[in-house]
Amino acid sequence: MNAAARMTAFVLDRAGEEPIARRARLYRDLAELAVDESIALRLQVLAAELEDIEARHHQLVLDFRGRRA
Numbered sequence: 001m002n003a004a005a006r007m008t009a010f011v012l013d014r015a016g017e018e019p020i021a022r023r024a025r026l027y028r029d030l031a032e033l034a035v036d037e038s039i040a041l042r043l044q045v046l047a048a049e050l051e052d053i054e055a056r057h058h059q060l061v062l063d064f065r066g067r068r069a
Contacts, residue, residue, distance in 0.1 A: 004035050020057075024050040 001009070011030050015023045024047040031043035 004033065008034065008039070020050050020054045024048075024054070 008030060011026055015026050018026065027043045027047040027050070031040040031047070034040035034043060
């Protein structure tokens with residue numbers, strides 16, 4: 001296993017424990033360093049999906065709070 005593969009494995013093994021926004025940033029950063037373009041693309045897509053989830057969550061919270069007021 002080369003250095004890039006070890007770093008990728010390390011991040012992927014531990015990223016699941018991070019908050020969504022930080023995990024998305026880690027995936028984007030890792031995609032920039034990835035040698036394998038298919039892995040880089042998958043990381044970018046996953047980061048975008050996580051960011052979308054985070055945005056929808058925040059909107060739901062705002063909507064909920066607006067209805068309670």
